[in-house]
Amino acid sequence: MGQQYGGWKSRRRSPWGVLTLALLSGIAMIKNGSDVTLGPPQPAAAAALAGRAAGETFIPVSVEPLAYAPAARVKIPALNVDAPVVDVGADQDGWIAAPPPQDPNLAGWYQNGVSPGQRGTAVVVGHVDNLSGPAVFYGLGSIQKGYHIEVDRFDGKTAVFEVYGVEVFPKDQFPGARVYGDTGQPELRVITCGGGYSKAGGYSGNVVVFARMVKTL
Numbered sequence: 001m002g003q004q005y006g007g008w009k010s011r012r013r014s015p016w017g018v019l020t021l022a023l024l025s026g027i028a029m030i031k032n033g034s035d036v037t038l039g040p041p042q043p044a045a046a047a048a049l050a051g052r053a054a055g056e057t058f059i060p061v062s063v064e065p066l067a068y069a070p071a072a073r074v075k076i077p078a079l080n081v082d083a084p085v086v087d088v089g090a091d092q093d094g095w096i097a098a099p100p101p102q103d104p105n106l107a108g109w110y111q112n113g114v115s116p117g118q119r120g121t122a123v124v125v126g127h128v129d130n131l132s133g134p135a136v137f138y139g140l141g142s143i144q145k146g147y148h149i150e151v152d153r154f155d156g157k158t159a160v161f162e163v164y165g166v167e168v169f170p171k172d173q174f175p176g177a178r179v180y181g182d183t184g185q186p187e188l189r190v191i192t193c194g195g196g197y198s199k200a201g202g203y204s205g206n207v208v209v210f211a212r213m214v215k216t217l
Contacts, residue, residue, distance in 0.1 A: 066117030069155035071109035087111040104135040116151035117159035137192035161188045161211035186213035
C-alpha cells in the first residue's frame with residue numbers, strides 16, 4: 001500500500017493499452033434487494049463531454065506537472081467525499097482491481113499508472129456500494145462540471161483537479177483509449193459502477209469522471 005512505500009523514485013508506467021478493457025470487475029456489490037430505481041445517481045446528459053471534438057474540452061491550463069508521489073487521500077468537497085486511498089493494481093484478468101469492499105469509505109489508486117499530478121492520466125477507483133449500503137463513490141454520478149477533486153499525495157502536496165465531464169459507459173463497450181489516454185496534461189479519472197442494476201449481473205456500466213489539474217496546494 002502507499003503507506004508502505006519508502007521513496008519517491010518514479011515507477012515504470014504500464015502501457016494503458018493493456019487496460020483498454022479494464023472494467024473495474026467486482027466493484028458492483030449486491031444492493032440487499034433494494035429497488036434499482038432507488039440506486040445511486042446517474043450522470044445527466046448535460047455533464048457529458050460536449051464540445052470535445054470542437055476543441056472546447058482541452059483548454060490548456062498553465063500548471064506545472066508534479067513529480068511522482070503516491071496518492072494518500074481523495075476529497076470531493078461538493079459530494080462530502082473524504083477518503084483514504086490505497087494502492088491497487090490489475091487483477092488476474094488484467095482489469096483494474098477494486099479496493100477491499102469491507103470498508104465503505106476507501107478508494108484505490110491504480111499504482112501502475114501515473115500518480116495524481118504527474119503528466120498523464122491518473123486513475124482512482126472506488127465502490128458505489130457494498131453489502132452494508134452506500135460506499136465512497138455512491139454520489140459520483142451527480143458530480144457536475146466545475147467541481148473540484150483534491151488528491152493528497154505522500155510528498156505533502158495536494159493536486160487539485162477540476163471536473164470537465166462525467167459519463168456512464170456500458171461495461172462491454174468501455175472506451176479504454178478515450179478514458180485513459182494521455183492528453184498532454186495532468187489529468188484524473190475517477191471511476192465507479194453505474195448504469196442499470198440486476199441481481200444476476202450487478203451494475204451494467206461504469207461512471208467515469210474526467211478532470212484536469214488546475215492547481216496544487
